[in-house]
Structure formats: C-alpha cells, structure tokens
Amino acid sequence: MYTISLLFIHFYFISCETLLTIHNDNHHNTDEMFSILQNVHKKCPEITYLYDLPLKSVQNRPLRVIVFSSNPTKHDLLEPEFKYVGNMHGNEVVGREILLNLAEYLCNEYKFNNNQNIRKLIDTTRIHLMPSMNPDGWEMATTYAWNGTGGQQRYQDIKTMLREEGASDWLTGRTNANNVDLNRNFPNLDEFIYRYNHYAHHRNNHLDMETFQTLTKGTDCGNNAYQSETITVAFWIMQLPFVLSANLHNGDLVANYPYDDSELHVQTYSPSPDDPLFQQLAESYSFSHKTMSTSAKPCADELFKDGITNGAAWYPVCGGMQDFNYLASNCFEITLELGCRKFPPGKLLAALWEDNKNALINFMWQTHLGIKGLITDEQNQPIFNATIKVFALENDKWHYIDHDVTSGMCRNIDISATDRDVMNPNLRSKFGFEQFDVEVFDFKLMLTQI
C-alpha cells in the first residue's frame, strides 16, 4: 500500500512537469504566446489576471501582462509589486519563453503541486509578467530568419526552423517597427541626477514630473521620438508601486545593475546611492543561476566577477529602462543577460529554463527584504510626500544613503511632513540572503507646536 501511494505521488509530479510547454521545444509567436497566457489564466483564475497596457505596439500588437497574486486584480496595501519584462529587444527571446514557462510553473505549483514556497510567494507578492515588450521585433526577427537567411530552403515551416536553429542575425528585430531601440528610448533621467548632484540639496528619486515633461515634449538620447511601447511602459512604471523588477535580455551572461550611464557618457563605474543593495540584488540572481556566477568568460571577451556588473562600467547606455525605473519610481530594476545566443534553437529552451528557474524565483523573493510600513498621522491617515532618510551602519559608523524613501506621489494634497515629529525615529534592520520575512515598521507622525 505504501509503495503504491508513493508511486502515485511520483506519477502525479511527473505529469504536472510534462505539462510545461517549454518541453515541446517550440518558440511561440504572438498568438501562441497569448493563448498560453489565456490557458494559464483559465487553469488558475483565482490567482491570475490578464491585462494589456493602454497603448499597443507600432504594428498594433497588445503588450500583455499576466499577474499572479492571491488578490490579482488590485494592489493590496503593503503587498509588494514585482515585475519581469522580457523580449524588449525583439530578437532576444529567452526571456519571453522562460516567462511564459514561469507563468505555467507558478500556476501548477500553486494549485496542483502544493508547493509551499510558491504558495507563500504568490500569497504575499503581486507578480506581473510581461513576456514581450516588443512583439513586432520578434516577428521581424523570425520573418528575416525565414526569408532573409535561407530558413525556407532548409525547413518545411517556420516552427521547425525555430525549433532546430532559432535565428542567427545579431541585429534584425532588436528594434521596434520604427527602427528604434526601446532600451535607448526612455527619458534620460540620469541627466537630471548628474545635474542635481552639483547642488547641495537635491532630489534624486520620484522624478516623475521631469519624466512626464520629457515624455510629452522631448526626444530620446538618439533624437528619436518616444515610441508607443516606451510611453505605455513608462506610465505603467510610474502608476504602479513596483519595488523590484528585472528586464530580460540576451547576448551575454550577466546581471547588470544601475547606473547604466555616467555623467560624461563614458565607460566608467557609475554607482547609484544604493550600490551595495544593487550588487546584492544582482548576486541574488547570478548565484542562484546554474552558471552565471561561475563562468569565466561566458561569451566573448568579457569577464564578470561573480556574474554581475555595473551598467556603465560595462558600456554606457543613455535612455535605458533600468535607470528609468529607479529614478522615476523607486523601482529597483536590474537587467539580466540570459545567454550568449540571442535567439537560440527552441530545443535548448528547456535546459535554459532549468538554468534560470531557481534564480527567477529567488529574485522575486528579494521583494521581501528589509522593512516596509506606512507613514500616517495621529488619525491613521496617510501622509503624502513624507520623506524618510535612511542611514547605513558600516564598521560602527553611520553614513547617509542619499536616496530617500518617499511616501506616495500625490501632488494635490498640501501636507508637509517637515513640521511633524517622528514618534519612532530609530530602527535598525539587516539585509541578507536569508531574510525573506520583511519587517513591518510603521511611522506615525504627530504635529508639533511651533
């Protein structure tokens, strides 16, 4: 009897694993991508929600997101919002496929395999997955592989070609349909930061007004107009209180963290005020990945110690999405390069999923580092635009982390936090790989007599 029940459990486990689409070795076009997302939603309607960003791609394809949470349709107070964005460069496709697979995996593990780790993650986090930010680029890369590099002479159909050899051109499909690189097309908020740093008192977070003005008036660093994909993702970033994010690319194997640009746009290490935390976040991915932290030279000439790099120390990028996340909204985003080949054969995807699976999950858990809380007055009403200054203790010395935490971004309510006293000013917290139960610490402010 005992043996029979064990066999049954084993069989059930295998059957759920084989349901993962990635084992079919196929790449997925736009329609297939959406049908996978729809199927996941049908299978797990209680914990998922599908939505499209307000603007579509240049060629009118939706930018679709699947959300996982115990309450997926809305933001719950104090529940962190997390996102993964894949396929921003349309010919870099591993992120797209492993995010589709991650969606299936999260649904299966939560609902059918009773995976306690995944259940807790989904119950305490709101996770947004956008498998493709550039569906037009994917279609262009695929069409060129079929028509331009001889795929149709070698294979019976596009699907077989993609399964057997993927696409090999280094550039076609990287941009959107207007030939604009979306990862150079975000408002250049680094420019504001480097300018403000010369002033004694300056703000370096929640630069949303600067962002808004740039988006409505300006052009990007390469003088290109802001693209519909960029604009709609920029407003998405500003509207939802994301705290952590990763942008999935291909072409190397490394976790890249801000800043992506230096003041003079030259190649040099360009730390943000949260540099130690960003290094830790990048390592939380690279050390959980099967080979990212151990590869000596994973691709061409680059050598990345521990599988991480500061963006501008590798090469400067003006108008990238990761610095925009950090500066416009306080969302800590890193850029993940998931392998040397941009569009590998579909038959390698299952192995790539296994390489990244633990890292993808471990990185999502980083949303639960540190502390979180509310800033309220004596009547428990939220106080907008209140600022918390944070100090780090290193070698028994305190030093100021010059990147304040700001509550909310509502500009219509005229409450200044500066004439209030903090009732609970002292709090010590620690960071570490093992801390996944964030501490809740609320700040209650009271009016003082002047």
Ligand SMILES: [Zn+2]
């Ligand atoms: Zn890329």
